[in-house]
Amino acid sequence: MNIITDNSELFLTGFKNTGILFIISGFFALILGTIVAGMRVSPAPAMRAAGTFYVNAVRNTPLTLILAFFALGYPRLGLPSVSFMNAAIVGLSLYTATYVCEAIRSGINTVSVGQSEAARAIGLPFMKTLSLVVLPQAFRSVVPPLFSVFIALLKNTTVAAGFSVLEAGAIRAYLSERGEPMLPGLLWVALIFVVVVLGIMTPLQRYLEKKWRVAR
Numbered sequence: 001m002n003i004i005t006d007n008s009e010l011f012l013t014g015f016k017n018t019g020i021l022f023i024i025s026g027f028f029a030l031i032l033g034t035i036v037a038g039m040r041v042s043p044a045p046a047m048r049a050a051g052t053f054y055v056n057a058v059r060n061t062p063l064t065l066i067l068a069f070f071a072l073g074y075p076r077l078g079l080p081s082v083s084f085m086n087a088a089i090v091g092l093s094l095y096t097a098t099y100v101c102e103a104i105r106s107g108i109n110t111v112s113v114g115q116s117e118a119a120r121a122i123g124l125p126f127m128k129t130l131s132l133v134v135l136p137q138a139f140r141s142v143v144p145p146l147f148s149v150f151i152a153l154l155k156n157t158t159v160a161a162g163f164s165v166l167e168a169g170a171i172r173a174y175l176s177e178r179g180e181p182m183l184p185g186l187l188w189v190a191l192i193f194v195v196v197v198l199g200i201m202t203p204l205q206r207y208l209e210k211k212w213r214v215a216r
Helices: 002-006 008-040 045-059 063-077 084-110 113-121 126-141 143-163 168-177 182-215
Strands: none
Touching: 002 008, 008 045, 008 084, 008 126, 008 143, 008 168, 008 182, 045 084, 063 084, 063 143, 084 126, 084 143, 113 126, 126 143, 143 168, 143 182, 168 182
C-alpha cells in the first residue's frame, strides 16, 4: 500500500488521464464507427469502397505507428500543433472506430431484410431507413462485441505513455524515476484495470444486454 499512498498524486493523475482518453476516444470512435458502418452497407459503390479502404488500411496498421504519426509526424506537415493528449485521442479514435464499424456492421447484417424493404416501401430513403429502422435494432444485438472493443480501447490507452502522455501506462516510468520498486507499481496498475473492467464495464454490459433483450 505504501506505493499508492506515497505516490497518490501520480496514480490519480495517471488514471484521470486514462479516463479522459478512454471516454473521449470511445465517444468519437462510436460516432465515426457508426458512420463508416453505414458507408460499408451503402448502396453507393463509392461509399462502400471508401469505408472498406478506411477499415482495412487503419485496422491493419499497428496502433503504435498511428500514434507516432499524430505525435511526431503530424507537426512536420506544417499544420496547427496539438498537444500529445489530443494527438493520442485522435489516433485512438481513428483506430478504434474501425473495430466499432465491424461490430456494428455485423449487427446490421442480423436485421431482417424485410425491415429495410418495408421502410423503403413507405418511402423512406436509405439514410432514414438506416438511422430509424436498422441501426436501433443492430445496436441491441452488438452490445457484447462493442463492449469488447471498448475494453480493448481501455487497455490500448496505455500505448499513449510512449508519447509523453501521463496516463496509467506511464506510472511505471515515473515510479522508477522516484526510486520506487516498479513491480508492485505495475501490479497495482494491473489490479485497478481489472477492477474497472470487472466492476464497472462488465456489469454495465450485462445491464444493457438484459434491458435491450427485453425491449426487442
